[in-house]
Amino acid sequence: MDMTRLEEVYKKWEQRSLCGWGEVSKSAEHGDNKDNNRLSQWHTSNAKNRKVKTRSHSWNFTLELIPDLVSFKTTAPVYADQSRVLRPFMGRCCTKCVPISRGMFYDNDAPSMRLRDLLKVPPSSGFISRRFPVVAYEYGRKHSFNYPPSEKVITSVLNSDRVQAAIQKSAMSEVDDVESQPEKYPMALQKHASRAYYLLSTMVASISNKLIAFTGWFLLRVLCNFISGIQVHTGQMAMVKQASEKDIPLIFLPIHRSHLDYILITYILHQYDIKSPHVAAGDNLNIPIFGWILRHLGGFFIKRKLDKEDGKKDWVYRAILHNYMLEVLKQNQSLEFFIEGGRSRSGKALMPKGGLLSVVVDAYMDGTISDAYIVPIGISYEKILEGNFNREQMGNPKVKESFLSAIHGVYKVLRGDYGTVRVGFAEPFSLQEYLQSAQPYSPLSSDLTCNGPRSPKMKSVGSDNSIYGTDIVRDDLRTVIKGLADHVIYDAVHTQSIMSTNLLSFLLLTKFRQGATIDTISESFESVRQQIIAHGRDVGFSGKAAAIVNYASHLLGDNLVSRRKGKITDKAVSDADEKECVMGGPTGNDMLIPNTCLPDIFELSYYSNPVISVFLMEAVIATAISAVSEHNLQIQHGHEDYITVSRDALVHKATELCDLLQFEFTFIPPCGSLQTIIIDALERLTSSEIIQHEEPNSTCLNSQEKSWADRLVSSTSWKDEDDEQIQPDQLLRISLSAEHVDKLTFLQSMLGPLIESYWIAACNLIRLMDRDLPEAEYTSKLLCFAKERVYKGLSSYAESCALETLKTTIRLFIHWKVLDVYHDAANKKMIQLKESYREEEKLNALIDKIEDFKL
Template sequence: METLPREDGEIIKGEEILPKNRLEDLKSGSLLKPHKDTKPTRRKQVLGQSTYSTIDLVPELAKFKTSPPLMTSYKKHYRPFMGRACPRCSQHSRELLYHKDIPEMGIFSVSSPPRKGLLGRLFPYSHYVYTMRNNCVYADPKGMIADAVQNKRVQRAIHRSAMNDSDGAKNEETYQRSAHKHEGRALYVIKRMSATIMNVTLRITGYLILRILSFLVDGIHMHRGQAEMVRQAAKRDVPIILVPLHRSHLDYLLMSLTLFINEVPCPFIAAGDNLNIPVLGWWFRQIGAFFIKRKLDKVVGKKDFVYRAALHTYMEQILMRNQNMEFFIGAIADAYILPASVSYEKIIEGNFVSEQMGYSKKKESIFSPIIGLWNAFHSSFGHIRVNFAQPFSLKEYLESAQRVVPIQSELSMKPRLEKAISDNSLYGTDVVLEDQRQLIRGLGEHIILDSQDASSIMSTNLLSFLLLTKHRRGTTMKQLQTDFDIVKEEVTQEGGTSASPVRPPTSSNMP
């Protein structure tokens, strides 16, 4: 057996380290002489029982021999916790709902029910949904409708529309008849857009979503720390306005599902009227969807004051009752803004790609979801990641935004082109002042940035990035895998967010 000398007088025999005082015994061969084994339990081996004596390890090196060394790999990076509130605009909110243990809470699977007990093993999804402790109290829809109709804003809109119809109220009888017509229309509009959230419907919907998605996707994941911040915000008796990035119709359902599982009241969802189809439209109302028009005015250039006032007032009534909402409105004392996003490895319906290419949105029908679901069962859609950014106070943001805006005179301001009609308000520039419009626009861009910052970059995103940049002319699978790992490490080092641009692999950093 080969022996290797060391500077301190010790020698290494194979993988064993012998002290200096046993060097002479090794040279004389006394250590290799057979003798009676006094510790048979230690000498048993696979091919028999050894007759050689035991060589004790040096105590200082015993731990090194039995456990691997601690080494820091320059390639090992962990994705930091994303989605913190802006330190400039929401400094108080940034520290209010966050503590040092949140980043270490890890990721959990929303779609994997815990199989506890006999019923949990036999009926995992039914037992999972039934045992959820989310029994929130939601606002009475009849009370909201009555208060919305009697609201001063709606009454002023009715009066204004009646005055326009009666040509300046020259005829009192015509005015009364027109006012009665617009009042009935306001009641019809509010009833048509109103929603009713029922816990029973939420549980049934949750079961159906989990059961169907178990056949389509590999898992739905989210961070426990993000869910904890949302739970803490929900306990502060302040409404939460959920503003997610929209990629799929599944976003509505996934947001409500994840909030319901984490014991947070589900939001009232502002949905397009293209989803108000028979059967499914009624079901969507039962889980919180209220339908609004994509175009608020029937005739271009002529504002529908009644519909605008009814929509504005109904959303205001939701927030005044401390109900969460998936939209934006600003006529209350304060609210928590919750940016969110859903990342897909593959989007289940194919409308997102065509809409991004400029095609118009298609009108939904009762057969559309059936056909889409049938086609979906013949494919695999990978993983889904639901991300919530840190909620921040709307009041705090508005106060900080007004402080940082520099005061300029009209003479010092540069000339700029103004929009004829605002795309951020229900009323346009004739009611909302220019500085308020810019403030709302800034808030919207800030929410988009926070939502994007909290988003997860999926494997399909990285693969598409490589094929569109470095490998436009093709490559081998081995090279593609190598480049994929390099880009993944760079994304992790940059923070795992698309807000920080990822440099494509070049020949200088390729192995």
């Protein structure tokens, strides 16, 4: 055989290997764990299907000539496991707050571990296993745990000193004069004691191993009818499993997106043989049948509103809730509660509530528990089971849950298609280590690694003023608890995966509000997907962008994304596309058009908002650039090559914007520096050449880059105050090339709806210039004004009239001391404008401050 023939054989086998590698990489993205033999068999059969033929004597000759090269070309690449390393591994502990916990359960192999779909039963041998795989799988998992009997818990809680003191205090407050009316006090005492028993008996959970096992079987049989898969990262679960084997309670803190969250996490833990936690659930879910199921799966029901009347504390209920949680932790049981409180109506993470978390901290402080492992959890749905929150965002009251509505909801869910669910478990970290490292002027203690007794430096302080009746009220400890809650939310958000519907909705609302072809959207889809991964965040999908875009638009539905049939105009279009077009299938020229009308825009925004957290700081910088330059970049493009802005002014403006949106996002963990992450975002935009550093002598590019790097290191390094030197202001060039202007506009559009909401709210403060208004009435007027602007076509973003965002603006103005709240004689909550802002000049200055960021 001559060398020409050898090169032909080589090229054929090279094509085979390249095709095989593409499929192996795709399988690795899905977490496929096939061994090399099976891959090799598939590789060979795939080659036959493609009708690639070789002669036996050519094959033998090649082996003799270059055996190593041909062996590489005829064997499936051993890259499946290595490619998994490319998947970002999310959820690592904070290096500043909990450095010891960061290495406690982590294994270097964890990032390369695969994803697992918990709706797929592992294969097993045997006749019964093959005929009834789900039953055999659940029956073979004979894992059960000890849970405290509810009767024992009730007795212990009712006999506690805190509950008895609360009963006596409530009885005495009911009787005006105990000395003159001694017969009334015992009656009041009995009344509140009976109420305490009733409250506790309706609250307490009663976990059943049998029901958990039955639910595991039931969910395996039922969930697959409307959910494509429940994905978890086996590396993350390995860390949680190790933590569960310690004799220390776990505190699971998921973000809240759906009522399925309660059952989903218990189901996942059951699949990994981890003890089920006691789950705090709203008492609105304590309805017939459904409430019974939740109770026996670990749910304990708490009131949404702890006190019957505003300004009057319900001491008995607070004491019962507090002591019940303490008793659960004392029995070495795990807890789970949603630190946001209720479900998010916007798709973004809500600001955390520290009430229940303070009880856990109190349990550590008073020695009830020696430690606890905190586990933030991020949950991502391709499609929310409960539908949407459009009614509530439009200002309509929430529909109360009932048995019939639950049945109707279940029936509706069973008939739907809700895609996949991805649940990310962050690395567990020690509460003890966090509290000790969070103390001001106190070095980090390392007694986590030794067996000696602990001696916490912070002590409980007796008081009746805590949110949930806890004794923790010291200001410094309140700050620590708030920091812990913020850290949990930050970690949970950065453990979330971006789903296909999230990314498609995001692109439709930021780049293609007027619609675009599938080919155009797919190109941007793939580009943003790569940027998400580059930011260290994972995506919950894989495959070709065009196929994913079609799939996501199908999940979102025609009411959110309409499709307009396109015509094939490109002669180079594939035969497959032409065939699909003839048969009525989707093609690359089909148009996808988002529904930007009320109220459907709220649902599309809900799916879009989780992506903002990935690009948040770049969006802040891009918006600050327009505010500092006072120019519309789209208009400036074509007239100038660049504009120049002050670096100090840009950083200052970005800080102002973060202050404006402080209740919308958790920009940094409590241990972080806002200045640092702003500079980091500047660096990322500099590396993409959108921002350039202007030097007096810019002839040497290397010198310019070195100067910028030196200043960056200097600004982010730790220095003593004595060594700190004032650096001269620097000028930055903002590129106005078409590509860079499009990128900046894309980033600015992420925050545009929020900024417009805050501007509208600021303009409406004039309503309070001459009178105070009830909070409900003022909020209603603000919402009506915002919706009217949308209907008249005056708003740039229809989603700017979302009720949830408008309520948050009021919270910000109260925090800024622009507004004040009080209760009138009828105990109605009133809102008033602060005296200093009743001057028109001062109010206009506030409006102008926000309008600077408005596009």
